[in-house]
Amino acid sequence: MAEGSSAAGPVRVVALGGLGEIGLNFLVVEHAGAAIVIDCGVMFPERPAFGAGLFSPDLTWLGTGKLKFLGTVLTHAHEDHIGALPQLIKRFPMPVYGTPLTLTFARRRLRENEIAGSTDLRFFLPGEVIELGPFRVEAIRVTHSTPDSLALAIGTPAGTIVHSGDFKIDEAPVDGARFDADRFGRLGDEGVALLLSDSTNVERPGRSGSESSLRPVLREKIRNCKGKFFVSAFSSHIHRIRQVVDVSRESMRMVVPLGRRAIESVRFGIEHGQLDYPPGTFIDPAEAEFLAPRQLTFFTGGSQAEPNSALGRIAADVHPRVRVDAGDTVVLSSRAIPGNERPINQLINDLFRRGADVLHDAVAPVHVSGHACRDELTDMIRLVRPRTFVPIHGEYRHLVRHAALAIEAGVPPANVFVLEDGDSLLLDQAGARRGAVVKAGRVAIDGDEFADPALVDERRALAHGGAVVAIVAISAASGRIVGGPELISRGLTVGDGTSSLMRQARSELAARLAQIDPPVGPGDSRLRGNIVRALRDFFDDTTGHRPLVVAHVMEVE
């Protein structure tokens, strides 16, 4: 059993991301000031906008909680679980645990932020146990859409906490590494205080199906393809790459990984023994130019229509080496992340314009989810038989539905807690109760810096209403206005009449300024305030728009 005494108070589970909002998976388990972190992901905004390319969890609370951080445990290699590791580790250095493949992906992230060398990465394999202060963390193998994914069993002074990670129950995994149902069952026998379980697919009935069920589909599609065969999937989906390679080899095709991420994933897969093929299986685009279309399969990322992805450039016919032609088949082997539907539709339309046939999950069974559906979720609850249940990894509605499912599966309603980001749960031998709410949320990041929320607001205001800059020059000697007001606008009004509107605004402003007693200085807030108010009122009255108004007072010789 774990060290530590429950006399030191309860064990606290703090949800800092990933609850009520997809992405940003980030959880802290704490006892008597000693804490471990489980996952630390990034979230992609609906569309890159206002300069914020990514969201990281808000780390403020970690710095104010007087906590000692003993380690971060990563469940698997997906960006929504590892992406904000650089932000975390830079501010709170601690060892990071994960499977070798997970750590390889994590190291890539850390390298981009130039802290790979200084981070203490430690292998943590299924069946292994690490002791972290009062916590005894065990890695349990689960199946998911990236290899070597883990669930965690965490022995604590308040009993065992099971964290499912992202999982499905795949009966025939591509690499033969099966979901460890036995271990979950034995944990259930021993008694589990709390189960935290993946809610993504709670709205889908039945079972998700095995990843390997895709192989005959891919085989049929590749056999029917007379030209080049393209498959686009999440680049970290190494099992899918493996199946693409297998059916390509059967059809005497070479595989060309396209795009930086896809190439890295293939390299990582080879390094970790997941893509064990003879030399010559993978070729680069330059070599592909010597081969006939029928001899080629391309594997690319970009299935979410990310701008500047290899597939996007091919669809737009601006890729330097690869083009899509009539007779080619493009398989989008993924499901749209909500918010990406329109760009994905545009991508499909563009590929059709090039003459390709495009297969996506709306028209053919070319994708299998990596998350457990309802029957598998019920299996997990019945194996573990937790005293307390908390749904994780889903939007709020998924959490509510997963909570209802847990009650159906036998967890007493009073022991089921729907937590949102910032909520916490206190566990002791007697049971569980809600703890204090802590600061949590998401912040935009740019490189390894946090973006200034005020800046993002400013850009949003500019985007919606444009800007007006009013300039007045005053004499350093006399304090009198010697130039202006002059107005500059950008992105301000629509339709005709812009210039007459600006003339009118200028003359109203000039009349207002004439009433102000000189002298004024450049730091005179009364003058600037008057300008801003006058222009805001004017544009609101005349156009109904609210541009960002900037008053600039300039001192001249």
Next chain:
Amino acid sequence: MAEGSSAAGPVRVVALGGLGEIGLNFLVVEHAGAAIVIDCGVMFPERPAFGAGLFSPDLTWLGTGKLKFLGTVLTHAHEDHIGALPQLIKRFPMPVYGTPLTLTFARRRLRENEIAGSTDLRFFLPGEVIELGPFRVEAIRVTHSTPDSLALAIGTPAGTIVHSGDFKIDEAPVDGARFDADRFGRLGDEGVALLLSDSTNVERPGRSGSESSLRPVLREKIRNCKGKFFVSAFSSHIHRIRQVVDVSRESMRMVVPLGRRAIESVRFGIEHGQLDYPPGTFIDPAEAEFLAPRQLTFFTGGSQAEPNSALGRIAADVHPRVRVDAGDTVVLSSRAIPGNERPINQLINDLFRRGADVLHDAVAPVHVSGHACRDELTDMIRLVRPRTFVPIHGEYRHLVRHAALAIEAGVPPANVFVLEDGDSLLLDQAGARRGAVVKAGRVAIDGDEFADPALVDERRALAHGGAVVAIVAISAASGRIVGGPELISRGLTVGDGTSSLMRQARSELAARLAQIDPPVGPGDSRLRGNIVRALRDFFDDTTGHRPLVVAHVMEVE
């Protein structure tokens, strides 16, 4: 048969919107300079952004084509078919034909643009024929998700053109007004030169199912609901409103239409005999306050999570009169328009947070599409047996798949044309061929004005990179620089160091300006060009961002 001689040249069908891009349905049929317009819709942008709330078709070509416009025929009341009527009619006055209900919705649009009184609206009922110059236009009843929808058969000197409108083949329509399969069959017997047919659901196998199949589902949900019952659907879906009212009356509930559009639709439905209920069936929210939750059904728009809709305000708990509580049921009886998924998910999450149970098409069969699926599309082609086929109303991929379906259904491949916006087809007795491409596209509108595309670009640039304004004051007397350069930035950089960056930019700019020989004047383009180039280079080098740079030279006394 229609008037006019084919000696005057071919009949031209010009696709100006709605092909390759959902929305903006807008087609011109022309012969010897005489033209009719079929539909003129608006399109909603992914998210209201950059000040452009709506897109209208580009009308430029209509003004350059030396065409005489004889009339616009509206197939049905949806915004993507009637929304840009004000823009069209203001510039090209002509009579507008449609069913009474369609014209009622169209008049609402025209009234908003203050041209309702001056527009010549004429009833056009199923079975009726209007003669418009060389064209003989017949209205044919079809079934769709708004009542009184039409297909058109257009007699022309080059043979009959059938335009399907938006349709499904509903065997049990709510109002008993059935799809006129007989008439399509007889047109097929007489010979059809061209069929233009709705492609929306070509990716869905089978049949769409009858709208009336929803009634038992709604009945079951309302019976199980212990609290208030909310249904949200497109407000113009009067058949759906009718079914909601029917099951509400069975459960002894009053119906409260909520939101301006929903209230108008109920009023229009009553006026046109589609909602024929005793007084007291519909009540307003003030009256609802005197009734128990179990006695109330609310019908609202906002199922696409439109900002400021009644449902959105209820979900955010900021509606002045209505709230959602635990025990209430909210049915989202619609399908997400691509691009709206994230806001709709957010809406559902917010409703769950209020304690409601939310039913949407992912978890319950609470929506039936108004568009024909594959088997119905095949039925249409087999009824009409056209010589030539053009798929309309769909994204490019839908058009391609519908073209393939037409070939399967027996149309010779050489006679199937996938047109995009701006493409045209020339028809004569000998057959069809592609004509010249004309200017087409979409333009943002603001009120009844077209938005300036340059403005939209400017706002996009501001949103992505922010803006820097550089100001230099020069003496009117000497032409010497007497103030500045001073820099103002908004939305420019993220992270720390903004102010030191701006200081550095200013000093580099000052150094560059010191090399320019005085004197200069305020209109001096060399000075402004130097400033813009210097700052663009500076920010690109230091931040990698490309702000909008404005140079302003100010003359002072």
